[in-house]
Amino acid sequence: MDRARVEAAVRDLLAGIGEDPDRPGLERTPQRxxxxxxxxxxxxxxxxxxxxxxxxVPADDGERGDLVVVRDIRFRSVCEHHLLPFLGTAHLAYAPGERLIGLGTLARVVEALASRPQLQERLGEQVVAAVQDGLEARGVLVVLDAQHQCVTTRGERQTGSTTVTVAASGILSEAAGRAEAIALIGAGTGNGTAAAADAGHGTDA
Structure with a gap:
C-alpha cells in the first residue's frame, strides 16, 4: 500500500468537507x-x-466423513461502494474428497478474502472457489450473514437489518446436499440465518 498517497488523500478529503486537517484532533488522522x-x-x-x-492433508480411509461444517467464523470487510465496514459471520460446509483442510485454515481463507474492498455476494463466491480449488473438495457451501454500515448508518438507517447470502459448488449446490448442509448450519446458529438461506436468498458460485 502507498501510505503517502493514502495520507495525502485523507488530508484532501478532510479539506473537501470543510475541515482543517492541521487542527488538533485531526493532525494525525491521515496516519491513523x-x-x-x-x-x-x-x-x-x-x-x-x-x-x-x-x-x-491427505484423508485416510475412514477419516473423511460425508460432510464437515464450521460455524460462526467472525469476519469484517469493507463495502467497495461506500468504503464503510460490514461485519458478520461465515458458516462453511464442505464434502471432503481425497484431502481434509485444517479448521483454522478456513478462517484464514475468509480473513484473506474479506480483507479487501468487497461485495458480500462476491466474498461468498470467492471463499467457495478458494476452498474448492485448494482442497479439491466434492462440494463447498458458504453462508454469510452480515450487517452493513452503509445500510445501518446512512439512507433509511435500518439498524437491525442484516443480509444473508449463499454460495455453493459441486454436490452442495444440488438440492439434497444444499439442504443437508444448511440444516446442519442452522442447528447451531439459532438466529434465522439458515432459514433465510434455505428460502433461496444469495447466489451460487
Whole structure:
C-alpha cells in the first residue's frame, strides 16, 4: 500500500468537507487512517487458494466423513461502494474428497478474502472457489450473514437489518446436499440465518 498517497488523500478529503486537517484532533488522522487501511486491506496481497491448499492433508480411509461444517467464523470487510465496514459471520460446509483442510485454515481463507474492498455476494463466491480449488473438495457451501454500515448508518438507517447470502459448488449446490448442509448450519446458529438461506436468498458460485 502507498501510505503517502493514502495520507495525502485523507488530508484532501478532510479539506473537501470543510475541515482543517492541521487542527488538533485531526493532525494525525491521515496516519491513523493509513494504519487502519493497512489492516483492512492486507488481503489484497494474499492468495486465498494457496492458503487453503497449504492447509490440507491427505484423508485416510475412514477419516473423511460425508460432510464437515464450521460455524460462526467472525469476519469484517469493507463495502467497495461506500468504503464503510460490514461485519458478520461465515458458516462453511464442505464434502471432503481425497484431502481434509485444517479448521483454522478456513478462517484464514475468509480473513484473506474479506480483507479487501468487497461485495458480500462476491466474498461468498470467492471463499467457495478458494476452498474448492485448494482442497479439491466434492462440494463447498458458504453462508454469510452480515450487517452493513452503509445500510445501518446512512439512507433509511435500518439498524437491525442484516443480509444473508449463499454460495455453493459441486454436490452442495444440488438440492439434497444444499439442504443437508444448511440444516446442519442452522442447528447451531439459532438466529434465522439458515432459514433465510434455505428460502433461496444469495447466489451460487
Amino acid at each position: 487512517v493509513a494504519d487502519a487501511y493497512t489492516e483492512f486491506f492486507h488481503g489484497l496481497d494474499l492468495d486465498a487458494t494457496q492458503i487453503a491448499r497449504d492447509g490440507t
